[in-house]
Amino acid sequence: MPVQSPISSVxxxxxxxxxxxxxxxxxxxxLFARAILRHGVPVSPRNIFPxxxxxxxxxxxxxxxxAGHLGARGGVDMMVAMNPQTWDKDVASIEPGGYLFYDSTKxxxxxxxxxxxxxxxxxxxxxxNSTYTxxxxxxxxxxxxxxGAMCALLDMDxxxxxxxxxxxxxxxxxxxxxxxxxxxxxxxWALQNxxxxxxxxxxxxxxxxxxxxxEGNSAAALGAVYGGATVCAWYPITPSSxxxxxxxxxxxxxxxxxxxxxxxxxxxxxxxxxxxxxIVIGASWNGARAxxxxxxxxxxxMTEFIGLSYFAEIPAVIMNxxxxxxxxxxxxxxxxxxxxxxxxxxxxxxxxxxLFPEDPAEAFEFAAQSFDLADRLxxxxxxxxxxxxxxxxxxxxxxxxxxxxQYDRGKxxxxxxxxxxxxxxxxxxxxxxxxxxxxxxxGTHPTKGSFFxxxxxxxxxxxxxxxxxxxxxxxxxxVRKFETAQDMVPRPLQANAAKPTKYGVIYFGSTxxxxxxxxxxxxxxxxxxxxxxxxxxxxxxxxxxxxxxxxFVYVVEQNRDGQLRQLIVNENGIDPVRLVPILHxxxxxxxxxxxxxxxxxxxxxxKVTPLRKAVS
Amino acid sequence: xxxxxxxxFHHPGLPKNELGYTHRDYEGKISTLCAGCGHDSITAxxxxxxxxxxxxxxxVAKISGIGCSSKTPDYFLGxxxxxxxxxxxxxxxxxxxNLANRDLIYLGVSGDGDSASIGFGQFAHxxxxxxxxxxxxxxxGVYGLxxxxxxxxxxxxxxxxxxxxxxxxxxxxxAIALQLGAxxxxxSFSGDKNQLVPLIxxxxxxxxxxxxxVISPCIAFNNxxxxxxxxxxxREHNDAVNRLDVLTxxxxxxxxxxxxxVQVVEQHDGTRLAxxxxxxxxxxxxxxxxxTFLQKHAAKGQVVTGLLYVDPDSEDLHTxxxxxxxxxxxxxxxxxxxxxSALEKINASLR
Numbered sequence: 001m002p003v004q005s006p007i008s009s010v011x012x013x014x015x016x017x018x019x020x021x022x023x024x025x026x027x028x029x030x031l032f033a034r035a036i037l038r039h040g041v042p043v044s045p046r047n048i049f050p051x052x053x054x055x056x057x058x059x060x061x062x063x064x065x066x067a068g069h070l071g072a073r074g075g076v077d078m079m080v081a082m083n084p085q086t087w088d089k090d091v092a093s094i095e096p097g098g099y100l101f102y103d104s105t106k107x108x109x110x111x112x113x114x115x116x117x118x119x120x121x122x123x124x125x126x127x128x129n130s131t132y133t134x135x136x137x138x139x140x141x142x143x144x145x146x147x148g149a150m151c152a153l154l155d156m157d158x159x160x161x162x163x164x165x166x167x168x169x170x171x172x173x174x175x176x177x178x179x180x181x182x183x184x185x186x187x188x189w190a191l192q193n194x195x196x197x198x199x200x201x202x203x204x205x206x207x208x209x210x211x212x213x214x215e216g217n218s219a220a221a222l223g224a225v226y227g228g229a230t231v232c233a234w235y236p237i238t239p240s241s242x243x244x245x246x247x248x249x250x251x252x253x254x255x256x257x258x259x260x261x262x263x264x265x266x267x268x269x270x271x272x273x274x275x276x277x278x279i280v281i282g283a284s285w286n287g288a289r290a291x292x293x294x295x296x297x298x299x300x301x302m303t304e305f306i307g308l309s310y311f312a313e314i315p316a317v318i319m320n321x322x323x324x325x326x327x328x329x330x331x332x333x334x335x336x337x338x339x340x341x342x343x344x345x346x347x348x349x350x351x352x353x354x355l356f357p358e359d360p361a362e363a364f365e366f367a368a369q370s371f372d373l374a375d376r377l378x379x380x381x382x383x384x385x386x387x388x389x390x391x392x393x394x395x396x397x398x399x400x401x402x403x404x405x406q407y408d409r410g411k412x413x414x415x416x417x418x419x420x421x422x423x424x425x426x427x428x429x430x431x432x433x434x435x436x437x438x439x440x441x442x443g444t445h446p447t448k449g450s451f452f453x454x455x456x457x458x459x460x461x462x463x464x465x466x467x468x469x470x471x472x473x474x475x476x477x478x479v480r481k482f483e484t485a486q487d488m489v490p491r492p493l494q495a496n497a498a499k500p501t502k503y504g505v506i507y508f509g510s511t512x513x514x515x516x517x518x519x520x521x522x523x524x525x526x527x528x529x530x531x532x533x534x535x536x537x538x539x540x541x542x543x544x545x546x547x548x549x550x551x552f553v554y555v556v557e558q559n560r561d562g563q564l565r566q567l568i569v570n571e572n573g574i575d576p577v578r579l580v581p582i583l584h585x586x587x588x589x590x591x592x593x594x595x596x597x598x599x600x601x602x603x604x605x606x607k608v609t610p611l612r613k614a615v616s
Numbered sequence: 617x618x619x620x621x622x623x624x625f626h627h628p629g630l631p632k633n634e635l636g637y638t639h640r641d642y643e644g645k646i647s648t649l650c651a652g653c654g655h656d657s658i659t660a661x662x663x664x665x666x667x668x669x670x671x672x673x674x675x676v677a678k679i680s681g682i683g684c685s686s687k688t689p690d691y692f693l694g695x696x697x698x699x700x701x702x703x704x705x706x707x708x709x710x711x712x713x714n715l716a717n718r719d720l721i722y723l724g725v726s727g728d729g730d731s732a733s734i735g736f737g738q739f740a741h742x743x744x745x746x747x748x749x750x751x752x753x754x755x756x757g758v759y760g761l762x763x764x765x766x767x768x769x770x771x772x773x774x775x776x777x778x779x780x781x782x783x784x785x786x787x788x789x790x791a792i793a794l795q796l797g798a799x800x801x802x803x804s805f806s807g808d809k810n811q812l813v814p815l816i817x818x819x820x821x822x823x824x825x826x827x828x829x830v831i832s833p834c835i836a837f838n839n840x841x842x843x844x845x846x847x848x849x850x851r852e853h854n855d856a857v858n859r860l861d862v863l864t865x866x867x868x869x870x871x872x873x874x875x876x877x878v879q880v881v882e883q884h885d886g887t888r889l890a891x892x893x894x895x896x897x898x899x900x901x902x903x904x905x906x907x908t909f910l911q912k913h914a915a916k917g918q919v920v921t922g923l924l925y926v927d928p929d930s931e932d933l934h935t936x937x938x939x940x941x942x943x944x945x946x947x948x949x950x951x952x953x954x955x956x957s958a959l960e961k962i963n964a965s966l967r
Contacts, residue, residue, distance in 0.1 A: 212966035212967055213967065214966050225953075226953055226954065226959075228949060230944040230945075231944065233711075254958060255952070262941070264939075264944070264952060265939070266937050267937075268745070268933075270708070271737055271738070271740075271741040274705060275737070275738055275741060276708075277708075278711075278738070279715070282679070282710060282714075283716040283945075284712070284716075285713060286677065286717050286720075286945055287717065287946075399962065401955065402956075406948075441697075441717075442674075442677045443675050443697070443717065443719070443720050444674070446672060446673070447674070450696055450697050451697065452690055452700065453697070453699045453700065453701075454700040455700070455701070
């Protein structure tokens with residue numbers, strides 16, 4: 001008997017499935033998460049998987065959260081321990097009073113259990129082997145059988161799961177019926193042999209509303225479709241490959257000419273990242289909207305072309321789905337560690353525009369917007385996702401589009417404009433004083449508007465020049481253009497604490513849901529914080545104002561060196577003392593508990609001394 | 617590249633092509649390459665070919681990498697957009713440009729350092745993808761801009777100007793292009809304008825990946841005894857497999873009725889490629905034979921020039937991708953954006 005009383009909770013708990021990569025568990029586990037959603041209860045699932053095709057441990061965690069917290073919580077209330085390799089670690093991670101679900105076909109020594117948890121054994125292998133003879137069927141249906149047992153243990157409506165299976169296997173009646181059969185095998189066994197339900201229960205609710213359940217990579221790819229991207233060149237790399245794959249899939253459904261059936265897009269799997277970004281730059285130079293998707297190592301390879309994009313002022317979009325670096329790092333683990341690498345990519349003096357969406361809905365919006373920004377600013381735009389957004393399903397608001405919206409192609413001079421009396425075309429002339437020159441597409445005019453694009457220095461008329469003053473003039477204009485970008489990119493969003501406070505917190509991207517929840521936990525500890533979610537670089541002036549308005553500000557990010565903090569210090573002339581780094585970088589998604597503990601402990605132990613205002 | 621523009625004055629008596637353009641309309645800025653550079657001869661041949669084909673200069677996109685050869689697009693077709701990209705990466709930039717607008721003519725100019733070393737991969741993949749382009753390598757076997765290092769096309773045993781012997785094997789870009797599936801493969805010599813001009817014209821007319829390797833002696837660093845890329849060596853060892861004219865389907869643009877048999881190859885755009893065969897055994901439609909022929913002559917130290925292979929049924933990348941005929945860069949929101957109704961359906965499918 002456990003010393004600890006069993007955890008009892010309705011619609012607020014964490015279930016983690018421990019499986020072996022390649023065992024076919026992913027679809028069953030996702031089915032579990034979707035079934036809870038169909039109960040009207042929000043979920044926040046996460047894949048935790050190795051850089052391996054088959055055989056290594058993999059986990060799928062489902063946070064059931066009626067309150068709608070979409071960050072990872074930390075801790076496990078019920079462990080479905082299907083991987084002997086990780087048994088000890090999995091058992092150790094269960095919260096006191098939590099539940100261990102395991103395959104009890106073979107007896108386990110008592111030393112393999114904990115006294116303070118509740119053990120639920122189901123002879124999954126025995127049930128499976130007595131029903132199926134085919135080894136693959138045994139493996140696959142074992143997953144559905146444990147899903148059936150979970151339905152009974154958590155008091156889930158089996159009809160909802162059946163409906164989901166029906167949707168999944170629409171038109172494949174044989175698969176549908178066999179999956180439903182396996183579901184009931186597990187459920188019936190549990191109902192007959194176990195005390196159901198346990199303390200954790202799923203009760204129907206109405207907290208999901210009209211929200212959608214989507215992966216960030218797919219949302220970003222759809223944003224590219226809506227944003228008018230016609231050329232995609234890419235090279236496979238985790239965790240970004242599914243962006244290009246989703247773009248292909250979306251285009252196949254949405255982008256064929258109804259009369260001819262021909263494609264209104266071109267997708268090329270490049271031979272490497274260098275070729276991919278080269279194709280993107282060539283296409284953008286020639287007036288198409290083009291993008292690539294990659295991750296940190298890909299950014300490293302692309303930096304030469306990124307510099308060309310900056311200096312030659314060619315629009316382009318890179319969707320960077322970040323993973324843990326440096327080098328190969330942890331390819332399947334999440335981080336926000338390419339901030340500096342992207343902000344200043346390439347040699348010489350460069351600055352690039354970065355966008356930081358917080359969830360799939362914003363990934364869709366920012367992806368579409370990135371093509372307008374690239375065209376308007378004639379520069380590289382980085383859409384900065386990470387694995388936690390990109391490869392996990394997130395509950396988010398429905399995607400929206402305004403049908404009246406037209407693509408903003410920026411300053412493109414047409415043949416008619418070139419023919420206007422008195423019109424002077426110089427590729428790098430700052431006609432409007434905003435640092436953004438006019439460009440022409442190749443083939444525009446028989447005698448006017450052509451120019452030579454190059455990565456070497458040139459004058460305002462695109463004529464090669466190594467004159468120092470001409471070079472400096474050009475570099476200053478590029479700075480001016482970057483300043484113009486401040487008011488074009490998405491602004492930071494500020495939310496103030498319930499009570500006046502001297503402290504603030506800055507965060508961005510996939511940290512947002514955990515941060516939102518952490519604020520509540522901190523309030524419960526008596527700490528009030530104003531918060532600012534940064535959504536783009538260059539930083540809007542409100543970032544410096546926010547820091548100036550507080551004695552000090554925490555900067556929460558998922559990397560070792562506080563890269564966003566560095567960027568703020570560097571770009572805004574902030575005294576580093578004013579910015580307290582809160583850093584999480586073990587490759588797992590940041591949790592509300594981590595943030596609340598880190599900030600709370602700092603606040604608790606802080607001997608606050610007046611700090612000078614240091615914004616220059 | 618230079619900022620010195622040529623005088624705009626045109627002599628009223630200059631001959632004009634079908635569009636009413638003179639040669640001057642196909643010229644660019646004044647070359648800053650060394651006087652006598654083979655690359656300038658290639659520039660002249662490109663100008664001549666475009667003039668003869670009556671191409672609208674602004675409908676050509678000229679793209680290069682980095683190096684002496686890659687400077688040359690500044691010296692021809694001054695009313696065309698040019699792109700001097702990064703070292704060895706011309707093929708990817710050209711591929712992207714081609715995807716964006718299939719209606720323009722794409723001229724990729726590269727060097728042996730550009731294409732056989734740093735850009736060897738991009739060269740190979742652009743060829744195997746059948747990008748519709750004319751890919752010209754101005755091949756001098758040496759790095760001129762960095763003053764005389766061997767390139768990957770320098771023959772084993774050849775000597776540099778400083779007397780250093782090259783011990784590495786040479787890459788034969790023509791052989792590689794044939795193996796990779798280029799549908800038009802030729803080699804020529806910068807000093808043989810009669811051969812080079814029609815080759816360039818035919819390559820421009822060809823749909824698919826056209827590759828021309830042009831031996832172009834570097835007079836500063838690789839035009840001495842011991843170099844297999846020198847004027848004298850190439851002249852002495854040149855073995856032309858054929859001569860050709862390009863007929864546009866209207867009047868012949870170039871007229872050279874030297875005796876010999878003629879093999880006419882129908883092109884996709886309706887033009888005909890007339891091969892004037894010198895070697896009775898040579899069949900320019902046989903890829904395998906071309907590869908064998910090339911290797912046999914290379915073993916004898918001969919530089920085979922002329923049109924080595926052409927595929928009369930060639931396709932290009934757009935055919936493979938089945939893209940719309942309308943250039944992708946002209947499509948607007950109404951053509952591309954699926955709109956709110958499609959988005960509502962997507963939202964519904966995600967609940």
